[in-house]
Amino acid sequence: MAQRRELIKGTIDSLLLCLVVQQPMYGYQIIKELERRSQGYFKFKEGTLYPALHRLEKADLIQGKWQTLPSGRQRRYYHITEKGLYSLAAKRSQWLDFLAAMNLIIQPASD
Amino acid sequence: MAQRRELIKGTIDSLLLCLVVQQPMYGYQIIKELERRSQGYFKFKEGTLYPALHRLEKADLIQGKWQTLPSGRQRRYYHITEKGLYSLAAKRSQWLDFLAAMNLIIQPASD
DNA sequence: AATAACACCTAGTATAACTATGTATAATAT
C-alpha cells in the first residue's frame, strides 16, 4: 500500500547528510529544502525528520547548535562532522551498489 | 548501521513480481535467481522471502500452486495474476519516481 | 554415516517512518 513510505526507508540519513554537507541547516529548513529540490516528491513530516536528526547527532554524524535570531526565535543548526563526511561517502556508495543491483532486476520490461 | 536492510524495504515486492512475471517460480528458486541476476547483491533469507510471497498471494498479486516432482518432492510455484500485472506496472513507476527524486538530491558530488 | 543442498514454514525481534499531539512565536487574513 504505502510503498513510498518503505522505499524511503534507509535513504533519509543520506538525504540529510547530503544537505548539511553543503551548508549548516536547521530542521524546518531541511524539510522545505528537500521538498524544493525533489520538486515536491519528498515531504517529510516533523515526526520523521526530528528523530532522524537526533539519531544522526547521537551517532556523531552531525552536530547541532542553537542559534538565536534577532527576533528571539530559536533555531538549531546542524552541521556535518568529520565522521559524517566519511559516512556520507559510504552511504552514497551503498546507494549506488543497491541501485545497480535493482537495475539488474527491474529492467524496463521490453514492451 | 544496517542501511542495506532498510534500503531493500519496499522493493522486495517489486523484485518478486519482476521474476514471476517472466515465468512461474518457486521460493527457493527465487532466492537463488535474485542472487544470480543481481551478481550476488541480493541474498534474501527464507524468513524474508516466504512471508513476502504469502503477503503477495494474500493480496492476490501472485498465486501459488503445489507441484510434485517425479522424485516426490514438493514445490510451490507462484505465477502472477492480472492484478499483479497492474501492480507491477504501478510499482515500477513508483520506483522510477523515487529514483528521480533521489537523483535530484544525491548528485554525485562534484569532487 | 555425516554433511550440505534442497524446499518449505513461522513466532518473535528490531528498526524506522509516520500519526498525533504538544509548546511557542511571527506573519497574514478576516
Add this chain to the structure above:
DNA sequence: ATATTATACATAGTTATACTAGGTGTTATT
C-alpha cells in the same frame, strides 16, 4: 482585534517489514 497560517522545535505511541532463529523433511554428496 481575532483567527488562521507559517515558522520552529519536540516526543510518545503505532505500523509495517526485513530479519533472526528455530523447526520439518527430502535428496545428493563426501
